[in-house]
Amino acid sequence: MQLNSILPDVIKVADEASQRVLHIYQSDFKINYKDDSSPITAADIASHEIIEKGLRRISRDIPVLSEEGADISWEERRHWRRFWLVDPIDGTKEFTQRTGEFTVNIALVEDGEPVLGVVTVPALGEAYWGIKGEGAHRRDRSGRVQQIRVLEPRQAVRVVASKNHLNDETRSFIERLGDHEFLQAGSSLKFCRIAEGRADIYPRLGPTSEWDTAAAHAVLVAAGGKVETLDGTPLRYGKESLQNPHFIASGEWSQ
Secondary structure (H helix, E strand, O other): OOHHHHHHHHHHHHHHHHHHHHHHHOOOOOOEEOOOOOEEOHHHHHHHHHHHHHHHHHOOOOOEEEHHHOOOOHHHHOOOOEEEEEEEEEOHHHHHOOOOOOEEEEEEEEOOEEEEEEEEEOOOOEEEEEEOOOEEEEEOOOOOEEEEOOOOOOOOEEEEEOHHHOOHHHHHHHHHOOOEEEEEOOOOHHHHHHHOOOOOEEEEOOOOEHHHHHHHHHHHHHOOOEEEEOOOOEOOOOOOOOEOOOEEEEOHHHO
């Protein structure tokens, strides 16, 4: 499969989902709760349905794993060498709190590695995409597209994190970095901020699921960055457990 040939279609699917999400975001939507007490709205469901349908048009033979359709058994998933990994809305709390920092995420995973990623930010009118070895790009609200790449940090390391997830372990890690600047960002935007050179490191020492990270992970790697577990190995996907271990996302400079 030529990833460059399908990327425009994947972006179109993400844009279509984003438009529907934004329409609901601007309405008087209701908030429901899953069994694990996490919030869910009509926007999550609508985005899931649009993306799943769109990806099946692009590639009928590639399975789709989405947060809103994650009841696929390990016995089936264990045979997947290639699959789409989708988070219809990452940052549902940001969505319900109307901060604007929520994203739509589509990744293609091959042999445990995210090789293509598209992240849209409906409320901000932005989009990011990347292909492993081919570079990463950002589209701004005006529609202008430019290539993005990680940057070497200035004297103060720019740490990006969400205030909603600043546990003691994360605070301790940040303090050990020494001179630093703290930047707030929600959802998978944290990866994108590093990819476009606006931040340097994102420590996530708390729970995440595979769909939360895969698309933005692909964008960051395409922009020259990396995402590693605490033992220095690349973060992998397609595991029996859909939970990620703790990880550090950073720019090329930290290698």
